[in-house]
Amino acid sequence: MILAQRFNILDLREYQDIVRQLIEVVNQGTFLLVHASCPLRDMLKTPLPGDTMFHNFQCFACGRAFQLLSDTYHGGVSWTIGDLPKPIGDFPEPN
Numbered sequence: 001m002i003l004a005q006r007f008n009i010l011d012l013r014e015y016q017d018i019v020r021q022l023i024e025v026v027n028q029g030t031f032l033l034v035h036a037s038c039p040l041r042d043m044l045k046t047p048l049p050g051d052t053m054f055h056n057f058q059c060f061a062c063g064r065a066f067q068l069l070s071d072t073y074h075g076g077v078s079w080t081i082g083d084l085p086k087p088i089g090d091f092p093e094p095n
Contacts, residue, residue, distance in 0.1 A: 009077035015070070018079065019043045022057070022068065031057040031066070048072050 009015045023040055025031045033040060036055045043053065051073035057066040065082035 004081075006081050007079055009079065015077050016044055018068070022055070026057070029060065031059055034058050034065075043070070 009018060019040060022031065026033050026040070034056045037053045038049045040055055042049045043055075048070070051071070053070045053072075055068040057068075058064070059066065063085040067080045067082070068077070069080070070077045
């Protein structure tokens, strides 16, 4: 799946294809939409709902965070992947 890697999106058609994939993985319960500046489906409308939009996701399987960031004012869109969450045993003991 293309969502497993970091990449920049080059055009509106490619962007909307990614949004459709994200809607599907959220509906399947693979990803959780954690926080967003607007509903994900609004990203399929023309015109887009703003100059800068973001959608933050978390994978139920691995716990990793993902972000779709859209800057339509400057013309940039990116899909980024966060680090894997650390197991609780990796954190220092509280004092």
